[in-house]
Amino acid sequence: MQVEFEGENMGFCNSCGRPVYKGNFGTNEDGSENEDYCKDCFQNGEFTEPDINVNEMIIKVAKQMIEKNPMLREEDATGLLINFIPHLKRWCPDPDEEELFEEEEQMGYRTYMQ
Numbered sequence: 001m002q003v004e005f006e007g008e009n010m011g012f013c014n015s016c017g018r019p020v021y022k023g024n025f026g027t028n029e030d031g032s033e034n035e036d037y038c039k040d041c042f043q044n045g046e047f048t049e050p051d052i053n054v055n056e057m058i059i060k061v062a063k064q065m066i067e068k069n070p071m072l073r074e075e076d077a078t079g080l081l082i083n084f085i086p087h088l089k090r091w092c093p094d095p096d097e098e099e100l101f102e103e104e105e106q107m108g109y110r111t112y113m114q
């Protein structure tokens with residue numbers, strides 16, 4: 001799976017990292033579409049889960065990926081997301097802070113819950 005961080009042809013939700021396209025865009029307070037986020041993450045100008053942290057988001061998305069793709073190993077899903085989701089705008093508004101996430105090791109999402 002190729003992940004393009006700044007591709008212009010393909011948009012990713014800046015919260016959960018899944019592809020966004022017409023029909024699943026988030027919505028602003030005035031009801032207009034917000035192309036930065038998907039509708040599951042951002043509705044009416046607010047995050048649907050304002051208190052979720054980046055680790056919880058990784059776990060949530062990893063679970064969704066494994067549900068859709070039972071052959072996918074938990075470590076692979078989580079490892080991919082650890083290298084992607086923390087770089088998204090919601091979690092990393094300042095690109096200089098990216099180093100904060102480099103210490104993360106690959107691990108299954110259950111490890112986070114211990």
Ligand SMILES: [Zn+2]
Binds near residue numbers: 013017041042
């Ligand atoms: Zn989203």
